[in-house]
Amino acid sequence: MEFMPEFRTARPTTVAEAVAIRAAEPGSRFLAGGTDLIPNIRRGIVAPPTVIDLAGIAEMRAIESLDGGLRIGAAVTLAELANHERVRTAYVGLKQAAGGIAASTHRQVGTVGGNLCLDTRCVFYNQSEWWRRANDYCLKSKGDVCYVAPKGSHCFAAFSGDLAPAFMVLGAEVEIASKSGVRIVPLTEIYQDDGIDYLLLKPDEMIAAVRVPAPSDGFRTGYAKSHVRSAIDFPLAGVAVGLRREDEAITDLRVALTGTNSMPLAVEGTEGLTGGPPNEAMLQGLDALIAKQIQPMNSTFSPPGYRRRVVAKLTRSLILNLYRDG
Numbered sequence: 278m279e280f281m282p283e284f285r286t287a288r289p290t291t292v293a294e295a296v297a298i299r300a301a302e303p304g305s306r307f308l309a310g311g312t313d314l315i316p317n318i319r320r321g322i323v324a325p326p327t328v329i330d331l332a333g334i335a336e337m338r339a340i341e342s343l344d345g346g347l348r349i350g351a352a353v354t355l356a357e358l359a360n361h362e363r364v365r366t367a368y369v370g371l372k373q374a375a376g377g378i379a380a381s382t383h384r385q386v387g388t389v390g391g392n393l394c395l396d397t398r399c400v401f402y403n404q405s406e407w408w409r410r411a412n413d414y415c416l417k418s419k420g421d422v423c424y425v426a427p428k429g430s431h432c433f434a435a436f437s438g439d440l441a442p443a444f445m446v447l448g449a450e451v452e453i454a455s456k457s458g459v460r461i462v463p464l465t466e467i468y469q470d471d472g473i474d475y476l477l478l479k480p481d482e483m484i485a486a487v488r489v490p491a492p493s494d495g496f497r498t499g500y501a502k503s504h505v506r507s508a509i510d511f512p513l514a515g516v517a518v519g520l521r522r523e524d525e526a527i528t529d530l531r532v533a534l535t536g537t538n539s540m541p542l543a544v545e546g547t548e549g550l551t552g553g554p555p556n557e558a559m560l561q562g563l564d565a566l567i568a569k570q571i572q573p574m575n576s577t578f579s580p581p582g583y584r585r586r587v588v589a590k591l592t593r594s595l596i597l598n599l600y601r602d603g
């Protein structure tokens with residue numbers, strides 16, 4: 278049986294207070310909805326002496342208009358995001374991503390910030406303490422070997438959050454708060470392809486909000502994912518597409534992925550495929566771009582080859598549907 282270890286809970290009411298506690302208490306962790314952090318604490322994967330509960334910070338709970346777009350507080354829940362009137366009408370891919378995460382109960386408490394900072398996942402890591410101990414742990418936590426690629430010294434746990442790719446095709450930015458103030462960076466810049474150090478936030482930094490630009494004319498987005506069960510399951514692979522169609526031509530094309538690497542991946546080079554309709558040559562060009570940039574490994578129960586095929590299939594059908602409706 279697994280027992281919950283003891284920890285202290287801090288309950289700040291402002292962002293400034295939260296980051297001050299984080300800076301003063303090494304090893305502490307932010308707690309948002311807790312749907313990822315609490316299972317990891319219970320399994321002995323992490324053992325923070327203090328958790329900093331973000332639920333009481335009113336300034337992080339709002340969705341506001343900003344320069345024609347939206348500023349979404351990091352403690353906004355997935356249900357609030359998916360049901361927000363402007364998100365449902367102007368940012369359809371974001372609504373689809375948020376509305377398909379886990380199950381309704383998780384979405385009532387799980388948050389935008391928690392989803393963007395979600396720990397990377399692996400079949401050798403997301404296990405009970407006794408299972409991991411019996412297997413000498415793994416490189417990501419307490420062990421020396423990555424069982425996915427035992428000859429190397431790199432962790433291949435996969436990033437599996439659904440929101441990041443949906444935000445990326447919108448060109449979202451994040452407000453990162455610390456004791457020194459707030460910096461605003463593109464969302465794509467806070468990740469790196471490393472299963473252990475997947476987040477480029479400094480220890481005392483937190484995401485305070487996400488900014489999405491005003492929807493531009495004719496730019497449409499969609500999100501689709503593959504998972505073993507149709508609810509309460511992480512994506513094996515998830516695809517976000519944003520495109521603009523003018524007459525017969527696609528004039529803007531953006532693709533971002535989750536579940537394929539240790540970070541959400543904004544596919545590079547898609548601008549070279551615009552200027553015409555989504556014919557077979559263009560779609561094959563996109564298949565090739567994606568195939569080169571993704572690196573699914575044996576970190577899930579579904580093999581890498583399956584996840585490669587599913588990404589290509591989901592991307593094609595999203596593009597064709599968005600083009601047809603455009």
Ligand SMILES: Cc1cc2nc3c(=O)[nH]c(=O)nc-3n(C[C@H](O)[C@H](O)[C@H](O)COP(=O)(O)OP(=O)(O)OC[C@H]3O[C@@H](n4cnc5c(N)ncnc54)[C@H](O)[C@@H]3O)c2cc1C
Nearest residue numbers: 309310311312313314379387388390391392394438439484
């Ligand atoms: C059965 C089950 C199914 C799931 N299915 C899915 C799924 O389909 N898709 C999916 O994406 N997720 C899934 N999840 C994971 C999780 O429920 C969601 O990702 C959720 O959005 C996490 O948000 P949270 O607020 O609960 O995060 P928490 O657990 O509170 O936090 C997660 C991590 O983010 C950090 N953090 C939280 N907020 C901030 C912040 N503002 N700044 C910096 N760091 C922060 C925490 O310290 C922690 O390390 C599932 C979980 C379960 C248990």
